[in-house]
Amino acid sequence: MTDQADLLTQFSNALVTRAEAVKSAVVAVRLRHERHITGMVWRPDVVVVSEQSLPRKDDFELVAAGGSVLAAKIAGRDPATNIAVLRLAGSIASPSIAAGEAQTGAVALAIGADGTGGASARLGLVNLAGAEWHSSRGGLIDRRIVLDLRLGRREEGGPVLDAAGACPRCCLAGRRGARCAARDRRSVQRPDGHVGR
Numbered sequence: 001m002t003d004q005a006d007l008l009t010q011f012s013n014a015l016v017t018r019a020e021a022v023k024s025a026v027v028a029v030r031l032r033h034e035r036h037i038t039g040m041v042w043r044p045d046v047v048v049v050s051e052q053s054l055p056r057k058d059d060f061e062l063v064a065a066g067g068s069v070l071a072a073k074i075a076g077r078d079p080a081t082n083i084a085v086l087r088l089a090g091s092i093a094s095p096s097i098a099a100g101e102a103q104t105g106a107v108a109l110a111i112g113a114d115g116t117g118g119a120s121a122r123l124g125l126v127n128l129a130g131a132e133w134h135s136s137r138g139g140l141i142d143r144r145i146v147l148d149l150r151l152g153r154r155e156e157g158g159p160v161l162d163a164a165g166a167c168p169r170c171c172l173a174g175r176r177g178a179r180c181a182a183r184d185r186r187s188v189q190r191p192d193g194h195v196g197r
Contacts, residue, residue: 015109015123018165022111023119024065025094026158029072029086030115031055036063038113038157044091050157051077051084064092067117080139097159100166102129102145107163110147112155124149 028036029049037054039047039062047062054077062070072086104126112120130144147160159167 014163015121018109018161019111019119019121021165022095022097022159022161022167024092025097026065026111026113026119027070027092028063028113028115028117028154029054029157030061030063034115036113036115036154038155039086040157040159041092041094042085044094045088046075047072047086047088048157049084049086051079051082053153053156054084060086062086062088063113063115063117065117065119068092078139080135080137081141082135082137082139097161098164098166100162100164102126102143102162104129108147108149109161110149110151110155110158111161112151112158115154120152120155122149122151122155 025041027039027041027047029039029047030036032055037049039049042048054074058074060072060074062072064070070092071089073089075085075087077084106126106129108124108126110122110124112122114120125148126145127148128144128146132140132142133144134140161167
């Protein structure tokens with residue numbers, strides 16, 4: 001039993017380490033009534049968010065890791081792929097996250113923003129890692145990646161890590177929240193014509 005307990009402790013500690021290492025990669029995008037959604041820092045001056053959850057306006061306030069508040073403007077929206085891009089007035093540091101490859105059955109650790117400069121985490125599995133597909137709105141997505149985990153609405157839009165801490169996808173949950181349908185990193189590059197990997 002001791003060996004099993006040690007393995008569980010090691011697994012738990014590894015998850016904590018992974019979450020801690022990437023918490024600066026998420027920001028909270030402030031909405032009305034003290035609500036927020038999660039954005040993923042794509043570059044020091046670019047944040048990617050869920051288009052369907054983002055209000056129709058141009059200016060936003062973001063809460064970065066540690067609690068600092070930043071201004072951002074909408075740079076592009078693509079409802080077909082559920083991706084929107086915010087461009088920051090300044091820049092923020094974010095961790096370098098290696099690109100990975102999603103595999104069915106792999107551990108998936110979804111990271112969200114808690115709204116005050118901290119992070120939240122959800123654990124699940126990659127339920128499906130398929131080929132490219134078209135969304136219900138006609139957008140071409142590089143890979144169909146379905147995660148077997150539930151997210152709160154505030155957690156939608158953050159990175160999803162594999163067991164090695166690599167991020168093959170950003171997590172953009174469906175409206176019903178039953179499952180998290182992730183987007184391959186390659187799909188997050190054209191809403192403003194400039195955003196790349």
